[in-house]
Amino acid sequence: MGESASKYHDAASLNPQMPPEGGTIMTGTYQHTLDAKGRLFIPSKLREELGDTFYVTISREPCLCAYNEANWQRLCDKANELPYSLQSKLRPMFANAAKVELDAQGRILLTQTLRDTIRLGREVTVVGTNNHAEFWNKADWDKISAVESAPENIAAVMDELGV
Numbered sequence: 001m002g003e004s005a006s007k008y009h010d011a012a013s014l015n016p017q018m019p020p021e022g023g024t025i026m027t028g029t030y031q032h033t034l035d036a037k038g039r040l041f042i043p044s045k046l047r048e049e050l051g052d053t054f055y056v057t058i059s060r061e062p063c064l065c066a067y068n069e070a071n072w073q074r075l076c077d078k079a080n081e082l083p084y085s086l087q088s089k090l091r092p093m094f095a096n097a098a099k100v101e102l103d104a105q106g107r108i109l110l111t112q113t114l115r116d117t118i119r120l121g122r123e124v125t126v127v128g129t130n131n132h133a134e135f136w137n138k139a140d141w142d143k144i145s146a147v148e149s150a151p152e153n154i155a156a157v158m159d160e161l162g163v
Contacts, residue, residue: 025131026045026050026128028045028046028128029127030125030126031124031126032124032125034110038111039108040126041105041106044106051068055100056097056098057093057098058117061134062137062140063137063140071132096117098111098114121138123139
């Protein structure tokens with residue numbers, strides 16, 4: 001199994017990768033800018049899936065993750081099933097989480113702490129990633145995307161999935 005495929009496979013028990021039956025699937029890559037107040041425009045296709053209120057938190061990668069309320073609850077339920085020794089390892093994810101609401105222009109306000117955690121600059125790449133969206137510093141996304149989009153990596157992941 002390739003390194004990228006292994007990384008996602010190993011974390012599957014802590015990060016629900018498949019949407020619930022009848023659930024949402026988020027896709028697409030979008031370029032946006034963070035304004036001076038820390039507000040980020042959410043693309044309309046992702047707004048439909050995330051809803052008016054959703055949760056943003058840190059990730060195991062240098063990005064932020066956004067979950068709609070149903071998928072956030074699913075993640076919380078999975079965490080609650082873990083022994084305390086594993087639950088405590090998720091503490092930073094919950095401690096840094098923010099419940100956000102879309103404003104009339106389709107923007108959310110990202111806390112300074114969340115922005116600082118991943119060095120989120122003015123240029124932001126918003127990525128739909130199955131059951132959640134990710135917010136990346138554009139430069140970081142460009143680097144990881146170049147590696148993950150390489151044909152040999154795609155082939156390794158598809159092989160791992162048995163597709």
